[in-house]
Amino acid sequence: MVAFTLNGEPRTVDVDGGTPLLWVIRDEFGLKGTKFGCGLAACGACTLLVDGEAVRSCVLPVSAAEGLDVTTVEGLGSPDDPHPVQQAWIEEVVPQCGYCQPGFMMATAALLADVPEPTDDEIDARITNVCRCATHHRIRRAIHRAAEIGSTREGAE
Amino acid sequence: MTGGETGGGGAPAEGPEASDGRRGVTRRRFLVWSATGVGVLFGAGYLSRGVWRRFLAGYANAGEFPYGGPMDPSLWFEIGVDDRVVLHSAKVEMGQGTFTGLAQIAADELEVDVGRIRVVHASTSSGNVDPFATGGSTSISSLWQPLREAAATLREMIRIEGARQLGVDPSAVTIDDGVLTAPAGSLTYGAVVEAAGEWEVPETPPLKEVSDYRYVRQPVPRVDLEEKVFGAPIFGMDAEMPDMLFGAVARPDRIGARFVSADGSRAAAMPGVVRVVIEDDFAGVVAETFTAAARALQALDVEWAVERSWSDEDIRAMVRTGRGTDHVIQREGSVGRAFDSGEVIEAEFTSPIGAHAQIEPGVALAHVEADRATVMISTQVVGLTRRQVADALGLGVEAVDVRPMFLGGGFGRRLHTPIAVDAARLSRAVGRPVKVTNTRKQEFQRDTFRPPTHHRLRATLEGEGRIGAIEHRVASGQVAIGSPLVPALAQTVIGHDIGAWRGGMIQYRAIPNHQAVSRTVELPFSTSWWRSLGLLANTFAIECFMDELAEAAGRDPVELRLDHIADDEAGRRLRAVIEACAAQAGWRDGGVGGVAPGSEAASAPTSAPTSAMGFAASTDANTPCAHVAEVRVDEGRIRVEKVTCVIDPGLAVNPDQVRAQCEGSVVMGLSAALYEEMTVTDGVLGPTIYGPYRMATLADAPREIDVEILENADVPGAVGEPPLGPIGAAIANAVWRLTGVRLRDMPLQPALDRALAGAA
Structure with missing residues (x-):
């Protein structure tokens, strides 16, 4: 039995502790926003937040999440209350096929939590996910836009 | 197709009953109950025109691909009592933005707010089945006419039925955003559908003028944004x-x-x-x-x-021009005579095996x-x-x-x-x-790869820096031939591989003698359709060679190209794209920081500029596109700082999505041209994972991509693939201007690494 917090809700699951967190979230808890791309932490499609850190969940045993706080794209925000990253992704019309985008958005959320206004070089160094539609141009714009939205919201609070 | 056929006890969750009950939508197939003949009428009309023959002939010539599926409005549209419109698309959404374009087109002819149209994939049981495929950059262009006709027909059917319900003549009814208004009162589409009895199907009404459309030609946000940003389970x-x-x-x-x-x-x-x-x-x-x-x-x-245990050497030896059966795909004048009588400039180019590497396995x-x-x-x-x-x-x-x-x-x-x-x-x-x-390893090893290619270019120059003759010979693994999509009979009829030579014709048709020759090889692994087919490799070879000819002739490469463009419609559109791209990028004699061929700067690296521009252009499926790449080389690493992309796809249904396709094509093409390569070692294809199969990431993508759209045709053309054409050549041409190193083999980064190692 493994227990952790998923998008703010305490959850327990009875699976082999070696099962990658990705599959527990997708198939035990039915949240499909976190994607399978490669299974070897090489593409970043499965990126989610564990205690605020961006983690590639396809290689993280669920047992390693015991007692920790896991956030997926579904928990990041909602259409009524989007996270600044999601708001920026909408404003910049980033997705094409969209499959890799949750991973990019989660990696960006972690980056902005660390570095609220990242430079282009910091973005290059920290966001290393793969996107085959090649939406990189808009992803970069959206990261800067998300930083702006974040700072505006912070100022408003 | 009637509601009853799918309405058995084990009706699928998305079936009509479940749909009716859950969403409160009545008459899911709202025409089906009373007008079953309509489908036959429309379907037969569109299907009887020899879809395959037209497809193959059209495709071979211009990438034109008439839609061959049914266009019965009742198969495409569903109107709910809540006035929402569901568009059941026979084309699939893979990121190219087709759902959004279809929604815009339908909204304009249906006279409803685009926000009320929900686009979904048509299941085959709905009867709306595309007999061919989603591909070839044809979804919007092939549906432009039939979807407008279907939507306009549906609008008029609702007008006639609504007029009957209101007790007025249809000519007395005006329609605005899904509401019919007459002196006698008004009705929403949903209300008309709910109370409808027999539907009268009018002749296809005249279509609106494009200038009267509210959504077509506007940058409407993608209709699938919300699902894709909030993680909906749609894949x-x-x-x-x-x-x-x-x-x-x-x-x-x-x-x-x-x-x-x-x-x-x-x-x-x-x-x-x-x-x-x-x-x-x-x-x-x-x-x-x-x-x-x-x-x-x-x-x-x-x-x-x-x-047998295959190796890279085996594959390279198979894919060579000058061996096997050649197919002449373009011929004007006689290159043979020109080559016999003049000094021949010659160069060879290659491209590697490429993987699709899409993220969803x-x-x-x-x-x-x-x-x-x-x-x-x-x-x-x-x-x-x-x-x-x-x-x-x-x-x-x-x-x-x-x-x-x-x-x-x-x-x-x-x-x-x-x-x-x-x-x-x-x-x-x-x-x-x-x-x-599939595992990721299976996905890489059992892909239907972009085939490796080998190109031989020859040309002669005449006085005043003009090209007298040019020939492109390409050898390639198969693309169309061998594909289950193309029937064996059609493969026999056509003979040559229309996919492999895509982009392989000479677009500078004012050169008096020009010829293109294609040869395809069946390789021991599967090669087939990869976005833009042969375009990336063929354009790389031809457009790099054009720069070599410019150098030999002492001409500016852009001017040399402009001097050899035919004076016909395709030529004029190509010329406009090239001129606009050069102007937009600020191209002047070799571009910013350009090294004049043979100048001292070219041989004196210490005083050489830090960046240079490279130019290339292509015509794919009637869509011309030109790129200027601004490139730096940092300690041997090719950095593309900016790409200017000018495209003329004709009418741009959604300019923002045309832009998105250009940005994506530029970076996907850059990735393939600079880094990507599958190799064969001891009978095994590899690499089998991202990283070792190197693809461009944010750090490699240009910080600036400047897209300009020309619309020199009044109907929509191809968008999703044409802008992939020029990028490889534009980068290689820039690297030459900067370093004096000619890169004739993709991927370019390892080729430059080898050249620099050899020079050291």
Whole structure:
């Protein structure tokens, strides 16, 4: 039995502790926003937040999440209350096929939590996910836009 | 197709009954009840025109691809009592933005707010099946006319029926945003549909002027943004059915391997395994979870027979011009005579095997029951997949329902999705729904690769820096030939490979003698459709060679190109794109920082500029496109700082999505041109994972991509592939201007590494 917090809700699951967190979230808890791309932490499609850190969940045993706080794209925000990253992704019309985008958005959320206004070089160094539609141009714009939205919201609070 | 046919006791969750009950939508197929003849009428009209013949001929000439599916409005549209319009698209959405363009087109002719149109994939049981595929940059261009006609016809049907309900003449009814208004009162579309009896189907009404459209030619945000930003379960990978199990199928590592036998005893003993299935030449596992299936696959012992261990050298030797059967695909004047009498400039180019590398792996969910099957899948070939599953199960096609899901990337990879058959076999064996997913390694090794190519370019120069003759000879692995999409008969009729030579013709048709010659080779592994087909490699070769000719002639490369463009419509559109791109990028004599050929700067690296521009242009499927790449070389690393892209796709239904396709094509093409390469070692294709298969990331993508759209045709043309053409050549030409090194082999970064190592 493994227990952790998923998008703010305490959850327990009875699976082999070696099962990658990705599959527990997708198939035990039915949240499909976190994607399978490669299974070897090489593409970043499965990126989610564990205690605020961006983690590639396809290689993280669920047992390693015991007692920790896991956030997926579904928990990041909602259409009524989007996270600044999601708001920026909408404003910049980033997705094409969209499959890799949750991973990019989660990696960006972690980056902005660390570095609220990242430079282009910091973005290059920290966001290393793969996107085959090649939406990189808009992803970069959206990261800067998300930083702006974040700072505006912070100022408003 | 009637509601009754899918309305049995085991109606699928998305069936009409469930839909009616859950969403409060009445008359899902709202015309079906009273006008079953309409489908036949429309369908027969569109299907009887020799779809295949037109397709093949048109495709070969200009990439034109008339839509061959049914255009009965009742198959495309569903109107609910809540006035929402559902558009059942026979084309799939793989990121190219087609759903958004279709919504815009439909909204304008239907006279409804685009926000009220929800676009969904048409299942095959709906009767709206594209007989061919989603591909070839044809979805919007091929549906532009028929979808407008279908939408306008539907609008007029509603007008006639609404007028009857209001007791007025249809001419007295005005329509605005889904509301009919007459002196007698007003009705919404939903109200008209709810109270409708018999539908009267009018002649196809005249279409509106493009200038009267509210949405067409506007940057409407993508209609699938919300699903994609908030993580909705829309992809093939996300498909689920009750009691679903997970499957994995053994596939060989080695090229040309044949199944001999399998021993499932170790796999069957693994935890969570439900069944090991070994039939004929097939071995797979079914388990309770994805992880259990993946682990069991590792324990499945399969013996494969291999007759030969292939190497890169073998493949390179097969793909050479000058050997095998040539097909002349373009000929004007006589290049032979010119080459006999003048000094011939010559160069050879190559491109490697490329992988699709789309992020969602091959995946299919199938549920096979006694006399029917249901498949949920990301595929570009809905009809073909249905047929393949039906054949494998011994069912008629009407017994198989394929429900397309959003694709986590297509790029041509999903123009062949026999993984649906794998899922169906496993489902049949266990009697429950089974979802099969390829491993990433399987995805890389068993891809339908972009074929390797070899090009030989020859030309002669005349006085005043003009080109007298030019010839492009290309040898390539197969693209169209061998594809299950192209019937064997058609392959025989056409003979040459229309995919392999795409982009291989000489677009500078004012050169008095020009010729293009294609040769294709069947390789021991599968090669086929990869976004833009032969365009990337063929343009790389021809457009790099044009720069070499400019150098030899002492001409500016842009001016040299402009001097050899034919004075006809295609030529004028190409000229406009080239001139606009040069102007937009600030191109002057070799571009910013350009090194004049043979100048001192070129041979004195210390005083050389830090960046240079490279130019290239292509024409693909009637869409001309030009790129200027601004490139730096940092300690041997090629950095593309900015790309200016000018494209003329004709009428741009959604300028923002045209832009998105250009940005994506530029970076995907840059990635393929600079880094990507599959190699063959000891009979095995590799690499089998991202990283070692190097693709551009944010750090490699240009910080600036400046897209300008010209619309020098009044109908929409190809968008998704043409802007991939020029990028490889534009980068290589810039590298030459900067370093004096000619890169004639893709991928360019390793080629530069070798050149610099050789010079050191």
